[in-house]
Each structure stands twice: as C-alpha cells, then as structure tokens.
Amino acid sequence: MNIDQAECGNLSELSALLGQQLDAYLKFESPDAMRHPETWRGALDRPLPEQGVGAAGVLSELSEWVIPNGSQIPRPGCTSFITTGATTMGALATLAGAIASPQRMGLTAFNLLEEVSLDWMARMFDLPADMKGVYSSGGSVANLVALGGARQAAFEAIGIDPARDGVSRPCRIFASAECHHSVQRAAAVLGMGRQSVCKVATDDQGRMRPDALKQQLREDQQSDRLPVAVVANAGSTNRGAIDPLRVIGDIAKAHGLWFHVDGAYGLPGILDPRVAPLYDGLELADSTIVDPHKWLGAPVGIGATYVRDRELLNRAFTQEAATYLEGSLIGEGITHSMDNLGIPYADMGVELSAPARGTVVWALIREIGLEGMRERICRHNDMARHVAERVQAHPNLELVSAPTLSIIGFRYIDENEPDLNELNRKIHRRMVQRGNAIPSTTVVNGILAIRPCFVGARTTMKEADELVDEALSAGQYLTTTTNEIAEQR
Numbered sequence: 360m361n362i363d364q365a366e367c368g369n370l371s372e373l374s375a376l377l378g379q380q381l382d383a384y385l386k387f388e389s390p391d392a393m394r395h396p397e398t399w400r401g402a403l404d405r406p407l408p409e410q411g412v413g414a415a416g417v418l419s420e421l422s423e424w425v426i427p428n429g430s431q432i433p434r435p436g437c438t439s440f441i442t443t444g445a446t447t448m449g450a451l452a453t454l455a456g457a458i459a460s461p462q463r464m465g466l467t468a469f470n471l472l473e474e475v476s477l478d479w480m481a482r483m484f485d486l487p488a489d490m491k492g493v494y495s496s497g498g499s500v501a502n503l504v505a506l507g508g509a510r511q512a513a514f515e516a517i518g519i520d521p522a523r524d525g526v527s528r529p530c531r532i533f534a535s536a537e538c539h540h541s542v543q544r545a546a547a548v549l550g551m552g553r554q555s556v557c558k559v560a561t562d563d564q565g566r567m568r569p570d571a572l573k574q575q576l577r578e579d580q581q582s583d584r585l586p587v588a589v590v591a592n593a594g595s596t597n598r599g600a601i602d603p604l605r606v607i608g609d610i611a612k613a614h615g616l617w618f619h620v621d622g623a624y625g626l627p628g629i630l631d632p633r634v635a636p637l638y639d640g641l642e643l644a645d646s647t648i649v650d651p652h653k654w655l656g657a658p659v660g661i662g663a664t665y666v667r668d669r670e671l672l673n674r675a676f677t678q679e680a681a682t683y684l685e686g687s688l689i690g691e692g693i694t695h696s697m698d699n700l701g702i703p704y705a706d707m708g709v710e711l712s713a714p715a716r717g718t719v720v721w722a723l724i725r726e727i728g729l730e731g732m733r734e735r736i737c738r739h740n741d742m743a744r745h746v747a748e749r750v751q752a753h754p755n756l757e758l759v760s761a762p763t764l765s766i767i768g769f770r771y772i773d774e775n776e777p778d779l780n781e782l783n784r785k786i787h788r789r790m791v792q793r794g795n796a797i798p799s800t801t802v803v804n805g806i807l808a809i810r811p812c813f814v815g816a817r818t819t820m821k822e823a824d825e826l827v828d829e830a831l832s833a834g835q836y837l838t839t840t841t842n843e844i845a846e847q848r
C-alpha cells in the first residue's frame with residue numbers, strides 16, 4: 360500500500376478527542392515524566408515505521424504516551440526560569456493559523472492581524488508612536504534582529520553596508536552585566552563576536568550603573584572599535600531589574616549610539632502603575648523587544664522586535680529579490696490575497712516561512728483586553744511582594760533580591776548550617792522532587808537564591824503561599840539532623 364492517507368480534515372472530531380486529553384493533562388494528576396521513563400520511552404523510541412498507524416492511531420499514542428508525560432512548565436506552581444504554558448486561546452489561535460494561514464504572508468486577515476497586534480502591543484506598552492514591530496520566534500531572535508538594526512545603523516554611518524559587505528571592523532556593544540546571554544550570541548551571529556559585548560557594572564539591585572557606562576565609553580575611545588549599541592534591561596532575567604532607562608538612553612544618544620532595551624520578560628510590567636515610572640526614558644529606545652510567550656501567555660515561539668525604521672531592518676536582513684518569490688507578485692491592481700505578500704516581514708528578520716503569530720497575540724489581547732492583562736501583571740507583581748513580606752517576617756528566611764516585578768530571590772537560613780548555598784541547593788532539589796512548587800535558582804553576589812518568577816496565567820496568590828510553605832518545610836526537614844543524614848544516603 361503506497362497511498363498518502365494523511366488526514367486533512369475531520370478537525371472537529373479529532374480536536375475534540377485531543378481536547379479531552381489536554382483537559383485531563385491540565386489537572387496535573389499524572390506523575391512526572393521522569394518517574395517511570397522506561398515505560399513511555401519504550402513505547403515511543405521505535406524504529407522508523409514503514410507503515411503508518413493512521414490519524415486515530417497517532418491520536419491514541421499521543422493520548423497514552425506523549426501528553427501524560429509532557430512538561431511541568433504549565434503547572435500553576437511552576438515558577439522556574441521565565442516560562443509558562445499557553446492559555447487556551449493562545450493554543451487555539453495557533454491551531455487556527457496552522458490550518459487557515461500556514462504563512463504570515465499574503466493579503467489575508469491573518470496577515471492584517473500581524474500588524475494590528477504589533478500595534479496593539481506598542482500602545483499597550485506605551486512605545487513611541489513611530490515604533491513598528493516584527494515577530495520572530497522569541498526573545499533571542501528578537502534581540503538578534505534588533506542588534507542587526509544597530510549594526511546596520513552604526514556601519515552605514517561610516518559608509519559601509521555590513522549586511523552586504525560584512526563586518527570589517529572590531530565592534531563594541533555596551534550591555535548591562537545582567538543582560539541576557541542571547542545578546543552575546545546575537546553579537547556572534549552578526550559577525551561582531553561575543554567578545555564585542557562589554558559588560559557594564561550594575562548596582563546592588565542589578566541595574567546598570569550610568570557612571571560605569573560613561574567610564575567604559577571613555578576608556579573605549581582610545582580603541583579602534585566601532586561602538587554599535589548600548590543594551591539596557593527593562594526587567595532582567597536574573598532579578599527583574601529595570602535599568603535607569605532615561606539616564607542610560609541619554610548617554611547613548613550623547614555618544615551617537617543605538618539604544619536597545621531588552622524587555623523580553625519585563626516590558627509588560629509597564630502596565631502596573633506602581634512600577635510604570637521606572638520605564639521613564641523608554642521612548643529614547645531605538646529598538647526594544649518583548650516576548651508574548653512569557654507574560655502574555657502565548658505558546659512558545661513568539662517574540663517581537665520594535666524599531667523606529669523598519670526600512671533599516673530591511674537593509675540589514677534582505678536576501679535580495681528572488682525570481683521564485685517576488686516574481687509571482689504584483690504591486691498594483693491587487694484583487695487576490697495571493698497577489699502580494701503584504702508587509703515584507705520576511706525581509707526584516709531571519710525567517711522566510713513563519714507562522715501567523717500576530718493572530719495568536721491578537722487573540723490573547725482580544726480575549727481579556729488591556730484590563731485583563733493589567734490584572735495579571737499586577738497580580739504577579741503582588742505575589743512577588745507577598746513572598747517578600749513572608750520572607751522578611753520569618754526568622755529562617757532571608758531576602759536575597761527584592762522584587763521590582765514578579766521575580767524574587769530568597770533563601771533559607773539556619774545558624775547551625777555552615778554552607779547555606781549547599782543547604783538551599785538541597786531545599787530547591789527537594790521542592791522540585793515534591794513537585795508542588797517548582798522555582799529555579801540563581802546566584803546573586805555569590806549567594807544561591809531560590810528564584811521564582813510569576814508569569815503564568817494559571818498562577819495565583821495560592822501558589823505564592825505554597826511556594827513559601829514548601830521552602831520552609833523543606834528547610835526545616837533538611838536542618839533536622841536525622842533527616843539530613845537520611846538525605847545523604
């Protein structure tokens with residue numbers, strides 16, 4: 360039998376079946392995948408099948424082996440890293456795009472929502488009116504696209520087109536010492552090298568120090584390096600620090616440098632009126648990024664870069680015209696959605712084929728509105744503050760980094776314990792093993808901190824309290840001598 364039997368319809372029936380399985384998964388009653396890895400691994404890691412099992416067969420394997428052994432990340436109590444599960448509308452809009460608009464290009468409703476949703480986010484986060492966006496797969500690529508713009512601007516200013524001719528001079532990017540490591544990779548991919556990223560010292564709250572930036576810029580004037588950009592954080596990954604954007608932006612401007620603000624996680628924080636003033640100066644940015652797949656609850660795979668001049672991105676990322684692509688298009692007399700690609704997003708980044716991510720972001724915002732988003736951001740920021748209060752009120756807990764947004768660092772302390780980092784590492788391991796509260800850890804000034812980040816739409820104050828309770832009970836358990844000996848066995 361050699362017939363292509365791929366099911367190409369029947370979505371109502373099959374997705375209803377899948378929906379039942381996913382609803383069951385969302386009860387989070389299955390044991391973690393690593394409790395019995397041999398069972399599902401054996402069922403899934405099979406030789407390449409000569410014959411298919413059909414759609415029903417695949418659905419049954421998905422239901423039996425794959426979904427129940429999925430990720431812990433969507434759990435309300437999972438506060439690791441900066442990641443969460445998609446909301447239902449985020450997932451369904453993704454499905455809608457996969458079926459009804461496989462590409463963002465073409466003059467379709469999906470293509471229109473690409474621009475509508477980018478503009479909605481720009482308004483939501485109070486970006487300058489002339490800032491326009493482009494989607495990519497996430498913050499790392501969004502940073503790459505922004506820094507591609509910075510590189511283009513810096514080289515064009517000295518009469519070179521780096522996208523066409525390559526990077527002919529050593530470069531310099533001045534970034535907060537707390538910047539996300541994707542900034543280094545972006546520099547590498549853009550041909551400037553990781554070494555071009557100069558880490559500017561931060562203060563005790565993890566914010567870039569303007570005096571240190573000035574000092575670096577002064578020192579660099581002696582070198583032959585081409586200064587390309589200053590990269591600041593609006594919500595650092597480690598502790599949610601927001602750099603003094605106005606002061607840093609002014610310094611960047613005074614030196615004629617591109618000012619990039621990484622808001623992958625923290626840009627939505629501007630919706631919380633208590634912290635909104637910390638974003639003062641955001642309007643100085645030449646580029647900024649945000650990850651809808653973090654705080655907005657989109658499925659992973661959606662980042663956005665904003666710049667003032669998308670033409671610049673076009674020059675930075677053009678592949679030059681291709682007969683097999685632009686050859687099929689017309690500019691005038693358009694009457695069919697396949698007559699034109701619409702806004703040429705593909706030339707403003709590194710992807711040609713790309714899903715219609717805008718429809719997902721549109722759906723998320725349309726569902727709960729600005730009001731709903733604001734409630735979520737404020738709720739999560741409240742939760743971090745609540746954890747901080749409980750930490751400060753308990754003799755066995757200590758604040759390591761106070762929350763600016765929804766990230767907080769704290770640790771368990773015990774005067775009889777010689778190595779608190781080791782103790783907190785064990786506490787963290789025990790919390791993860793128990794699985795009710797799953798934070799991650801970080802190190803701040805040599806101190807190992809338990810570091811939850813609240814971004815999940817499912818995560819509420821109840822989980823904030825559970826997290827503190829779990830840390831306390833793990834700490835108490837591990838500092839009781841007999842238990843510690845048991846643990847070491």
Ligand SMILES: *Cc1c(COP(=O)(O)O)cnc(C)c1O
Nearest residue numbers: 497498499539596621623624650
């Ligand atoms: C998460 C994050 C990134 C990287 O985003 P990905 O979507 O994981 O690629 C970049 N910068 C900051 C500040 C982040 O928090």
